[in-house]
Amino acid sequence: MKEIDIIQQIKLGEVSKVQFKERILDNYDIGCELVAFSNARGGTLVVGVKDKTGSVNPLSYQEVQETTNILGNIASENVVPAILVDVETISVDGGSLVVAHIKEGVNKPYHDNRGIVWVKNGADKRKVFDNAELAEMMTDCGSFSPDEAGVRDATIKDLDENTIKTFLSNKFEKVLVRKGLVGDAFREISLDTVCSAIASGHDGEKLLRNLRFIRPDGKITVAAMLLFGKYTQRWLPVMTAKCICFVGNSLGGTQFRDKVNDADIEGNLFHQFETIMDFFTRNLRHIQVGDEFNSKGVLEIPYTSLVEFTVNALVHRSLNAKAPIRILIFDDRVEIHTPGTRPNGLTVHSSAHKPRSCRAIRFFSQMPFICFPTQERVVVCFVPCLRM
Numbered sequence: 001m002k003e004i005d006i007i008q009q010i011k012l013g014e015v016s017k018v019q020f021k022e023r024i025l026d027n028y029d030i031g032c033e034l035v036a037f038s039n040a041r042g043g044t045l046v047v048g049v050k051d052k053t054g055s056v057n058p059l060s061y062q063e064v065q066e067t068t069n070i071l072g073n074i075a076s077e078n079v080v081p082a083i084l085v086d087v088e089t090i091s092v093d094g095g096s097l098v099v100a101h102i103k104e105g106v107n108k109p110y111h112d113n114r115g116i117v118w119v120k121n122g123a124d125k126r127k128v129f130d131n132a133e134l135a136e137m138m139t140d141c142g143s144f145s146p147d148e149a150g151v152r153d154a155t156i157k158d159l160d161e162n163t164i165k166t167f168l169s170n171k172f173e174k175v176l177v178r179k180g181l182v183g184d185a186f187r188e189i190s191l192d193t194v195c196s197a198i199a200s201g202h203d204g205e206k207l208l209r210n211l212r213f214i215r216p217d218g219k220i221t222v223a224a225m226l227l228f229g230k231y232t233q234r235w236l237p238v239m240t241a242k243c244i245c246f247v248g249n250s251l252g253g254t255q256f257r258d259k260v261n262d263a264d265i266e267g268n269l270f271h272q273f274e275t276i277m278d279f280f281t282r283n284l285r286h287i288q289v290g291d292e293f294n295s296k297g298v299l300e301i302p303y304t305s306l307v308e309f310t311v312n313a314l315v316h317r318s319l320n321a322k323a324p325i326r327i328l329i330f331d332d333r334v335e336i337h338t339p340g341t342r343p344n345g346l347t348v349h350s351s352a353h354k355p356r357s358c359r360a361i362r363f364f365s366q367m368p369f370i371c372f373p374t375q376e377r378v379v380v381c382f383v384p385c386l387r388m
Contacts, residue, residue, distance in 0.1 A: 006046065006090050006097060010054055014123040017041065020049035022057050024070050028112065031078025036118040036125035038083050038105035039137060043120070045071075048097035058095025067098045078113050108137035135320040136340070146319035147226070148212070150219030151235045156205050158220065158235070159228040161191045163270060164204070167227070172198045222319060226269050233266045241265055241272055241313075241325040245283040249330045257329075258283050269314050276310050276327060283329050301334060313338045 014020055017037075024030055024047060037043035047067050048059050059067060068087050075085040086101040109128065111117045117128040128134060138144035169176060169186060176182060179197050181189065195207040208214045213224035225235050233240055243265065247255035258279070265275045286297030299306070313325050318340025326337040 003090055003092055006099065007092075009044075010046070010049055010056065013054060014051060016120045016122060017043040019043065019045050019123075020051040020054070021045065021047050022050045023047065023059075023063075024067055024074075027070065027074050027078055028114075030071070031074050031112050032116075032118050032125060034075060034079050034083065034085070034102055035110045035112050036120045037102040038079065038110040039108055039118065039128075040104065040120040042102050042104040045100040045102065046097055047071075047100070048092075048095070056092060056094075056097070058092050059098060060095055064089055064096050064098055071098070071100050080111050080113060080115075081107050083110070106141050107143065108141045109134050132320045132322065136318060139318070139320060147221065147223040148215070149222050150215050150217065151222060151225050152219070154220040154225060154229075154235050156208065156214070156220065158230055159208075159224060160230045160268065161204075163228045163268060164208075165191055165194055168194055168198065168207075229268045231266075232268050238322050238324055239319075241276060241327055243276060243279045243327045245279075245329040247331070249332050251328070273310060273314060277306065279327065280306050280310075280329075280334075284334075309336050 009018060010020070012018075017040075019033055021030070030045070033045060037045075049056055068089075071085055071087055076082045083102065083105065086103075088099050088101075090097045090099055109117045117134065118125045119128055119133075135144060135146065139146055165186070175198055176186065176194070181194065181197055186194070192203040195202045195204050199207060199210070202210070205214065208224065209216075213221055213228075215221060222236065225232055226239060229235065240262070241260075242262075243258075243260035244256055245258040246253045247257055260275060260279055265272055267275075280301075281299065281303075285300045287300050288297050310327075313327075313336050317325060317338045321339035323339040325339065326335070328335040328337070
């Protein structure tokens with residue numbers, strides 16, 4: 001970083017990723033700042049600038065040496081687990097500034113040496129007490145997979161056998177075809193018979209264990225309940241969607257053309273997918289594209305795009321957020337709101353793919369009626385309609 005860059009940043013003031021300190025007077029306070037940066041998206045700490053006024057008070061050579069050493073000690077002793085801090089000095093009139101760069105942590109959540117977790121909140125920071133927020137941090141850095149958590153008191157009897165068979169018929173299609181288990185022959189046999197044909201000596205429970213849908217302790221995983229559950233919302237009540245077609249373009253509107261009842265959309269991901277696609281097809285306009293009068297119309301928003309948006313919303317949603325997916329159709333647009341924030345530093349323009357529900361994505365894509373590229377999760381998708 002050059003002097004002109006740091007001076008420009010000082011003029012802009014403190015923001016979420018930039019903090020000023022005139023001197024390091026309290027190691028614990030600085031440790032809390034480093035914790036907050038590590039739990040957020042990283043940031044920069046500039047020592048030698050008054051945080052209240054933005055005026056520069058450069059450090060002497062001896063102060064620079066002391067400050068760099070103290071920062072290293074704080075990163076090791078006041079941040080748990082310890083982090084690495086990249087420290088540089090910037091020469092300015094009258095002395096130097098010490099600039100510490102903190103990367104986003106890969107082992108969240110970080111806490112101070114008193115056990116308190118901090119995150120950035122605007123230019124300031126705040127404590128974290130909510131378990132869901134802590135779980136979200138762990139999910140972001142890969143140390144916790146919420147879709148592999150157990151569903152308390154659920155058993156294999158709470159999973160829909162036909163949905164499991166449909167999944168297995170697609171995943172192990174070559175094996176089943178080779179053994180002649182297709183068509184009516186496949187539909188008439190039990191789940192245990194299908195599993196035995198796929199892997200000798202395996203019944204439904206054993207095969208689901210091998211596929212990690214049942215945990216070693218015997219609990220059904222969240223992924224299994226989402227994909228195959230008979231009454232998914234009995235166990236996971238917020239894993240659903242709200243579908244409303246408004247009259248007009250205002251979210252505050254009180255007139256609706258269509259609304260899916262909660263009871264109608266409740267079910268596993270495949271049932272939710274089909275219900276949402278039915279909602280789209282009956283509420284979006286069909287446009288005539290051929291020259292002939294009787295040529296078949298197409299949806300004003302391409303069906304394949306709606307499939308991808310819907311699948312992304314269903315399988316990339318945050319399983320830690322206690323809120324449903326919202327699908328809203330207005331006269332001039334369609335909005336798809338997925339609970340949660342973008343994972344681990346992703347932005348709208350990020351090309352990296354960091355799924356939240358790895359098992360749900362992988363197995364949902366193996367259903368015969370789903371074909372989609374798993375792109376970055378859509379947090380809020382605004383799709384303009386072609387209505388006049």
